[in-house]
Amino acid sequence: EDQVTQSPEALRLQEGESSSLNCSYTVSGLRGLFWYRQDPGKGPEFLFTLYSAGEEKEKERLKATLTKKESFLHITAPKPEDSATYLCAVINDKIIFGKGTRLHILP
């Protein structure tokens, strides 16, 4: 069965304290892996697509990496505005989401 597992479920960091969020997956026929950011009461906002192991993408304080079994979203020197739920999703014929990591950055 295709599965996407994100950890930790929730993470509280001080402003400037770097960390990483994990997304592990077991999916047949993986075509890509997505990271999204979701703010409360809003739809997910697209961040990155990764297609193959070894690929990396960066956007401001975020960097996403991909291996054959997992992806990491690295957050460098986060700010309070980075507080959100970060969702990982994999795609074969469907888009399968993990449960997300709720990130809270304390000022």
Add this chain to the structure above:
Amino acid sequence: GAVVSQHPSRVICKSGTSVKIECRSLDFQATTMFWYRQFPKQSLMLMATSNEGSKATYEQGVEKDKFLINHASLTLSTLTVTSAHPEDSSFYICSARDRGVYTEAFFGQGTRLTVV
């Protein structure tokens, strides 16, 4: 990124009535649209997948007669919650993909449905 517009953003309806939610892709052709339901602090639960001009494919446990999905054009899909009950209250989100250009899916803003 591509823009997906979902309307309404909030709706309150009486138990037993039907509610229609629209999802439009504004600047691309959405060959595939997805409808999700999300409970507080939970992830997105896929309800159904629809390809333009075809019947929607529903996930196990989702009542197709209750959640009617229409994807009649490349830019519009609708979800109608029929005979709504309080347990149908939730956050509904659509997303859209264009297989020919993008592989990632772009999301609408979501609809908060409250059934009283």
